[in-house]
Amino acid sequence: MITLHGFSYSNYYNIVKHVLLHKNIPFVEDTQYGGTDEYLELSPVGKIPSLTTDQGINLFESSVCCDYLEETYLDNPLYPADSAARAQVRQIMKVSELYLELPCRRLIGFSFSKTPPPVEVVDEVRAVVSRGIGALNRISSFGPYVAGSELTMADIYLRYVMSVAGPIASSVMKWDVAAEINGFAEWQLLMGSLLESQKIDADREANQSEFFGVIQARAQKRAASK
Ligand SMILES: N[C@@H](CCC(=O)N[C@@H](CS)C(=O)NCC(=O)O)C(=O)O
Numbered sequence: 001m002i003t004l005h006g007f008s009y010s011n012y013y014n015i016v017k018h019v020l021l022h023k024n025i026p027f028v029e030d031t032q033y034g035g036t037d038e039y040l041e042l043s044p045v046g047k048i049p050s051l052t053t054d055q056g057i058n059l060f061e062s063s064v065c066c067d068y069l070e071e072t073y074l075d076n077p078l079y080p081a082d083s084a085a086r087a088q089v090r091q092i093m094k095v096s097e098l099y100l101e102l103p104c105r106r107l108i109g110f111s112f113s114k115t116p117p118p119v120e121v122v123d124e125v126r127a128v129v130s131r132g133i134g135a136l137n138r139i140s141s142f143g144p145y146v147a148g149s150e151l152t153m154a155d156i157y158l159r160y161v162m163s164v165a166g167p168i169a170s171s172v173m174k175w176d177v178a179a180e181i182n183g184f185a186e187w188q189l190l191m192g193s194l195l196e197s198q199k200i201d202a203d204r205e206a207n208q209s210e211f212f213g214v215i216q217a218r219a220q221k222r223a224a225s226k
Pocket of ligand 1: 010011012013034046047048049060061062063
């Protein structure tokens, strides 16, 4: 059976988990927080998530894992059949990750530590995220799903990207990014009503204190070794 390695508080883990649940693919979860040499056997870059296939092959990078699942398990497809429509779905995924998630992630340490980031960093993040919002407002339809009438991989990406980018932008920059994406609020309710989302959100909440315990223990270890 497929094994998904990682932890439920991770939004990247949850992207792959949502795909597994949507496609009704049997899988087991293996809680891993990374940071060890053993974990590099599963993900050579040491990041969460990674996935072991039925054949025992280890895959890492969430988009690679999602593509593997889409190409291997054909039921409940998450991309349109038409290649141009598929490309449009991928554009939304790219914009979400490159222009919302990754810039906001630069502020994640400041969000955890509740310390103010350098102004130059905030300015850089703000500029990139503004581009992302502008692009999403041009390319998303939210009709009712982000790329049209069917749920696609872009919905899954945007949901879990915003589960990190939204709270970071709000706590560190006092910026309500979601409010600037037209149609986002209604779509978020729709996405939140899915059974897959509800399971993932419940698992995420259940993992929260353990995850922050791991983060805290690592910070204490680093401080002690200085
Ligand atoms: N590009 C990676 C990003 C994954 C990622 O950043 N995961 C976080 C957890 S949400 C992580 O492992 N962070 C630890 C680290 O960066 O060392 C993917 O798509 O899988």
